[in-house]
Amino acid sequence: MSFPHAAPTATLPIPDGPTGNGALAGQDGKVTVAADLLSTWLGFADVQRRTLDVVQTELSRTSAHVETATLDLSDRFRELAQKALDQSERVAQIVAMAGSVEIDGERVPLDTLVVGMQDVITDMVTNIVTLSRHAMSMVYLLDDVQKDVGELEKSIGDIDTINRQTNFLALNATIEASRAGEAGRTFAVVAQEVRHLSRSTGELAERMRTKVTAVVKGVRNGHDILRQIANTDMSPQMLAKERVDKTMDSLVEQTAHFQSVLETAATVSSDMSATIAHVITGMQFQDLTKQRIEAINDSLAIMNAGLGELETRIRGELPPGVVSREPREWLNQLLDRFTLSEMRERFVRKLLLEGTALDENGVLDVDVGGSNSSGGDIELF
């Protein structure tokens, strides 16, 4: 950067146009500038140079802050994305398990299990029906057997009656034979044999009665037991199938609902993870910001150098009596704009302490480099 050369006096080349306060228009494109105005300009130039320094520093600081914060945020988001992914895997595991149960080390789908159990109960009910039918057939059979055995008892009684008559007849025959004397001797033997036969028949009838009585007793006991069995009503157990069926259906339905909700949850977790990945990509804006700030800083540096060069050259042309004057009012206005104490301190330090002026408002009393510096804290917001 270069500037037009100035004459050794306090006259400066200026472009055409109206002249400001404290400057008199001269010949040859040169103007006479009052020492007072130059002092003020030098003061401003000094402050401007240092302001530019501070602005550059602040921009670098800000860029660094953003970079640190962005990296931190990226890390946290990455962690969050990983957790969402873990979550979706866990939910997927539950979804895989939800529809089945483990039986003897083998995973059985719930609907298969339910159908199997319903089949078992159906078989049970069918068995009850078959059993009831057989029991009733037996009851009817034993009813008949009991009737037949009663007949048998009666028949044995009939044999007794016949036997008594036979015995009586044989006795009469014996008496008649003895009356007949020698002629009836043979007949008496026959009558005697008939009495023997009748006694044997009586004994046989008695043995039969004993056995038949035992059979009757057994049949009656059996009949009673069978009646008790057949009289045990199993219809409530049969109807329990209705309840079991409803319970099983409800269980399958509920499981399906859980599964669908969990599948949605898994999808949401996975979506979250993808969204977070996008957020992390989106945070690369910080790189761009950093490059822009660096470019701005470079421009500011060039401006600063130009300003310094101009200031040096003007200072060289000035008579010894002219010194730069600190623009205090302007400085105060500038400083008032800083609400962030830590930044204000850095400005004060740079603008006032490095300058020729001393602070009139007690800034020097403040421990500017001290511990109350709160750089980078959230007070920004």
Add this chain to the structure above:
Amino acid sequence: MDYGIEVRDQEAVVRLRGRLTFNDHAKLRTLIGEMAQNPARRQVLDLSSLEFVDSAGIGMLLIAREEMANANKQFILRAATGQVKRVLTVAQIAKIVPIED
């Protein structure tokens, strides 16, 4: 349980009333005999007035069906309601005996 039989041209309708339990087994045997003997080919058991049936009752109905088959007759259950209908459904009696509404 008690019953009434109404014999028409082709079918005999037996209306059962009350509760059919094991205690009715003798009565039901008599009924089966009557059904086997009447001339109608279709023997319909009207269950609309039957309030309750126990498992023995179901067994007896199946015996009735068997006896009708032996007598070469058709055996039909009709208009079961309430507990009777539920038990017939659960026991899948419709697989063995035709059931009409």
